[in-house]
Amino acid sequence: MNIVIVVHSLTGNTYYVARKMKEKLAENGHSVTIERIEAEGNADKAEMNPNKLHLTSLPEVSSYDLIIIGGPVRGFSISPVVAAFLANTKSLQGKKIICMVTQFFPFPWLGGNRAIRQMKSICKSKGGAIVGTGIVNWNRSKRENKIIELVESLSKVV
Numbered sequence: 001m002n003i004v005i006v007v008h009s010l011t012g013n014t015y016y017v018a019r020k021m022k023e024k025l026a027e028n029g030h031s032v033t034i035e036r037i038e039a040e041g042n043a044d045k046a047e048m049n050p051n052k053l054h055l056t057s058l059p060e061v062s063s064y065d066l067i068i069i070g071g072p073v074r075g076f077s078i079s080p081v082v083a084a085f086l087a088n089t090k091s092l093q094g095k096k097i098i099c100m101v102t103q104f105f106p107f108p109w110l111g112g113n114r115a116i117r118q119m120k121s122i123c124k125s126k127g128g129a130i131v132g133t134g135i136v137n138w139n140r141s142k143r144e145n146k147i148i149e150l151v152e153s154l155s156k157v158v
């Protein structure tokens with residue numbers, strides 16, 4: 001399968017998980033590309049309104065079968081950079097989608113669940129079919145094991 005991992009990552013956490021996913025999926029014989037979404041200047045750090053962000057890269061995803069979209073939780077919500085990417089992506093019709101977030105707090109109910117709900121809802125509204133989701137709680141014991149488990153379980157839905 002032709003897969004793209006579209007990722008927003010300011011401090012590298014989500015990018016780290018994206019790289020682990022790429023490794024696993026490539027091992028399983030898939031063609032995998034990672035595309036980073038970035039915003040201009042310092043806006044990325046603090047701006048919560050996606051409409052006020054200017055993206056410096058807008059990955060083109062129309063040629064892929066499956067799109068993994070990942071980003072950090074921001075203020076108990078979807079990353080505004082991910083939201084801006086999705087707002088600028090016309091259609092996800094016919095695409096399989098996996099939504100993934102990393103968050104600092106140790107429990108998904110401290111922002112992760114809500115961010116995933118928001119991502120799923122936007123992707124569905126653009127015609128995407130959600131086939132999997134994942135949350136990595138960065139400030140949690142055995143994080144590395146949990147990342148391995150998540151990557152393993154998501155690789156099975158691909």
Ligand SMILES: Cc1cc2nc3c(=O)[nH]c(=O)nc-3n(C[C@H](O)[C@H](O)[C@H](O)COP(=O)(O)O)c2cc1C
Nearest residue numbers: 009010011012013014072073075076103104105111
């Ligand atoms: C402005 C801002 C808001 C954040 N809000 C949350 C939050 O609501 N819940 C949470 O668990 N972590 C929150 N975080 C922490 C990030 O989600 C977490 O550190 C994430 O793993 C960073 O991913 P990255 O390194 O890929 O950017 C926030 C971070 C920033 C900078």
